[in-house]
Amino acid sequence: MLKRDLTPLEARVLAVLVEKESTVPDSYPLSANALTAGCNQKTARDPVMDVSEAEVLATVEELKALHLVNTVSGSRVVRYEHNFARGMGVPGAAMALLTQLMLRGPQTAAELRQNTERLHRFADVSSVEGFLEELSEREQPMAVKLPKAPGAREARWAHLLCGPVASFEQAAAVGQPRDEEIALLRAEVAALRSLVNRIAADLGITP
Structure with missing residues (x-):
């Protein structure tokens, strides 16, 4: 069970680790650079983010404190893996x-x-x-x-x-359009209707 709500960046970092474990298993666990790239990915992301590696690393430390992310040792490059299922208690x-x-x-x-x-x-x-x-x-x-x-x-x-x-x-x-947008659209429709009526009158056509 979570001790507190996650920040949007914490949620993004955690989700990227889970995603990449399945989609790019050969690169998992992820380096800080790969994790940052995943957070800033332009496709399959809403909202799209633009965060620095320093911000991602600071976020990783917060997630480690929540027991949701682990550091993997034994590599020349520090890598990170998630502990989502166990940390959250979900299948x-x-x-x-x-x-x-x-x-x-x-x-x-x-x-x-x-x-x-x-x-x-x-x-x-x-x-x-x-x-x-x-x-x-x-x-x-x-x-x-x-x-x-x-x-x-x-x-x-x-x-x-x-x-x-x-x-x-x-x-x-x-x-849903805002009230101002609705009013503007109605005004435009009224103006067009008036124009059609004038053209019809000039041509002797009953609208």
Whole structure:
């Protein structure tokens, strides 16, 4: 069980270590340089970060204090490995889901099944939902199902390892235009309607 919420960079560092263990096993455990590159990766990341190696190393020390990361000795280059499953007390399947949520932000169960394929293969979407439900029902919840966004077919899930999601209402409002934008669009529609009416009148056409 976590002693405290993770910072966004701590979550990113931890998730990168879990990801790279499966995607580039020959390079794992990771050097500080490889770990920094993984944190700053432009693809499969939301948000995209731009952090220095010094920031990553300072974060590693914080994660070591939480027993979530270990230093690997016996190499000319210092390398790092995660202790996610044991440190968090979760099975591998749940670890894969949390990793992708930390790397890519909120996702639907179907998206998570696809994105976790290289970390853990789920039989179907219902099995993904089963693990997510278990994570959400823990004494210290690790995941939460967000309100369905307007027009969305499925609800998205988010992790809670960095603390509560800022606002369920904000999450539900993703994709909704702001009041000012609505007013502007209405004004533009009214202007276009007026223009069409004038053109129709000039041509002797009843709109």
